[in-house]
Amino acid sequence: MTDHDSGGEPYVTHDGPEQLATPPNQTDSRGEGSSGLAAPGGPGGVEERAPIAEEVDVRAERRAERLVALWFMISVFGTLGFIVTNFVGDKHKQYYTPAMGMSLALALGGVGFGVILWAKRLMPHIQAVQEREVFQSSDAEIAATEETVAAGVLDAGLAKRPLVRRTLLGAGLALGGVFVVPLLNLYNSKPGKTLDHTQWVKGARLVTDEGTFVKLGDLEIGGIATVFPAVPIPTATGTHYDPQLTINEKAQSATVLIRLPAGANKPRKGRENWVVDGHVAYSKICTHAGCPVSLYEQQTHHLLCPCHQSVFNVLDGCRAIFGPASRSLPQLPIAVDPDGYLYASQGDYDEPVGPAFWERS
Numbered sequence: 001m002t003d004h005d006s007g008g009e010p011y012v013t014h015d016g017p018e019q020l021a022t023p024p025n026q027t028d029s030r031g032e033g034s035s036g037l038a039a040p041g042g043p044g045g046v047e048e049r050a051p052i053a054e055e056v057d058v059r060a061e062r063r064a065e066r067l068v069a070l071w072f073m074i075s076v077f078g079t080l081g082f083i084v085t086n087f088v089g090d091k092h093k094q095y096y097t098p099a100m101g102m103s104l105a106l107a108l109g110g111v112g113f114g115v116i117l118w119a120k121r122l123m124p125h126i127q128a129v130q131e132r133e134v135f136q137s138s139d140a141e142i143a144a145t146e147e148t149v150a151a152g153v154l155d156a157g158l159a160k161r162p163l164v165r166r167t168l169l170g171a172g173l174a175l176g177g178v179f180v181v182p183l184l185n186l187y188n189s190k191p192g193k194t195l196d197h198t199q200w201v202k203g204a205r206l207v208t209d210e211g212t213f214v215k216l217g218d219l220e221i222g223g224i225a226t227v228f229p230a231v232p233i234p235t236a237t238g239t240h241y242d243p244q245l246t247i248n249e250k251a252q253s254a255t256v257l258i259r260l261p262a263g264a265n266k267p268r269k270g271r272e273n274w275v276v277d278g279h280v281a282y283s284k285i286c287t288h289a290g291c292p293v294s295l296y297e298q299q300t301h302h303l304l305c306p307c308h309q310s311v312f313n314v315l316d317g318c319r320a321i322f323g324p325a326s327r328s329l330p331q332l333p334i335a336v337d338p339d340g341y342l343y344a345s346q347g348d349y350d351e352p353v354g355p356a357f358w359e360r361s
Contacts, residue, residue: 078106107175123156199229204231206228206341206343209228213341256293261278277336282303283353285353286325287310288326288355289308290354293310310324326356
């Protein structure tokens with residue numbers, strides 16, 4: 001039956017079942033020619049490819065081999081740079097992250113470019129077109145495939161190109177260092193070690209992030225502030241309090257200062273002198289996953305962690321009463337000096353700050 005499309009051109013439809021036809025110019029790598037290629041202008045229309053320079057010129061082959069080896073050596077130096085920068089470089093300097101990224105790019109890119117050039121310039125180039133056949137292979141075809149793979153390994157030239165083989169092996173072994181570095185970092189910088197002690201020392205004044213020392217009465221009842229240690233430094237003219245801390249030191253030592261109504265606090269045994277006129281100080285680092293605890297409900301006297309909704313009862317030593325946190329926030333003993341400034345009366349927190357599992361790491 002003949003119909004017409006919107007443009008007036010006729011086309012044919014069939015009422016019977018769909019018939020699959022064989023398209024013209026079928027090609028098969030098993031056709032004529034010893035190389036497995038169809039003859040030029042033959043049924044497949046596949047023409048012979050001109051050989052590349054490395055296949056006919058020994059000097060070009062040697063140049064390609066040296067170029068491949070050069071990229072593998074670049075990968076080695078990139079890996080070494082990544083490892084050295086990680087362990088020797090200053091993580092707080094501006095150069096650190098770009099240096100790590102560049103060295104990692106050289107380590108991975110060197111192997112990648114080397115393998116690509118090796119495949120393009122040193123491995124045999126064969127062009128073949130094969131007809132799609134059934135998915136199941138016969139035993140003879142499986143054996144032929146195994147022979148082809150074995151021949152491909154030989155054609156890759158690892159046996160006869162010791163320079164490429166050795167530099168590739170060296171680049172591969174060195175590249176393994178990239179994956180070892182993160183494991184060593186995790187082992188050497190367990191948070192349980194770094195957070196056993198913070199920057200709080202005996203006599204350190206409480207100072208805000210703006211550098212203002214906190215005096216008794218600065219906070220209203222129900223008020224909350226984030227404070228850091230200003231370390232006392234004896235000088236010839238008296239004691240100087242240095243509030244300058246690095247970002248990591250601030251993060252470890254961050255403390256929430258809360259002023260409770262008179263008589264509301266219920267100090268634990270032995271902590272009666274850790275409070276000044278209702279002012280209590282606790283670590284700001286949540287004991288679940290290390291998020292900053294800073295949401296304070298004045299009516300319930302609860303501290304909330306915004307990350308996973310852990311809740312701490314400030315009146316009861318900041319005990320964890322809800323959520324995934326399993327222990328109380330560490331408390332900082334504070335007192336007031338003759339000038340009215342609040343300071344750390346006994347030194348550091350009474351226990352390590354941060355998640356509970358860090359203590360057991």
